[in-house]
Amino acid sequence: MKKWVVLLLVPLCFHANAQDPNEVKDHGFKKEKLFTGGSANLGFSSGSTMLGITPQLGYSLTNWLDAGITFNLNYLSQKDYYSGDKLRQTTYGPGAFVRLFPVNFLFASAQYEYNMMHLKYIPNVSGSPSQTNYQSANSFLVGAGYAGGRIRGGNTYYYLSVMWDISGDPNSPYHDQYGRTSPVIRAGYNIGLFQNRYKRDYR
Secondary structure, eight states, X not given: OHHHHHHHHHHHHHHHHSOOTTSOOOOSOOGGGEEEEEEEEEEEETXXXXXXXXXXXXEEXXXXXXXXXXXXXXXXXXXXXXXXXXXXXXXXXXXXXXXXXXXXXXXXXXXXXXXXXXXXXXXXXXXXXXXXXXXXXXXXXXXXXXXXXXXXXXXXXXXXXXXXXXXXXXXOTTBOTTSXXXXXXXXXXXXXXXXXXXXXXXX
């Protein structure tokens, strides 16, 4: 878990040592840089489907870097190709994310999640009882996306991203029953808070 936290903090350290020379220095917390919103996601592979929502609360650290906290709630359905057995899984838990914008409409993203899972196993045998289990897993999602309607200095925009879990945790909800990583597609909206008092930087 610690290494994922370190990876999320790397962009913050870079920001502290390499400020944009064209960016006006503006120290201290400003509520106008807060944003909320969230996303819906869809993951799929052979024999599995995942649906979920991910509300978030974030802060624009610079014109090119957003960071925040999130909470995910996902539902996963899997069916074994050979046996016909089914797995139903509900996942929930906290997380943290960063988004880096090399240009206004494109971003790279990283998101750590601690996932708690409730699993129900349904055998494809008449009269066999289902089984339930609880477990947890770490996930570290990396990917890229498109941000529509975003301007320099603003944090209101819609976005579409594709990410993959590189944690290697076998219990990750983003892996199928064969251990393969499934792409996670998320579409969402950022809503800037207190924007009526925020002077955006259009440079």
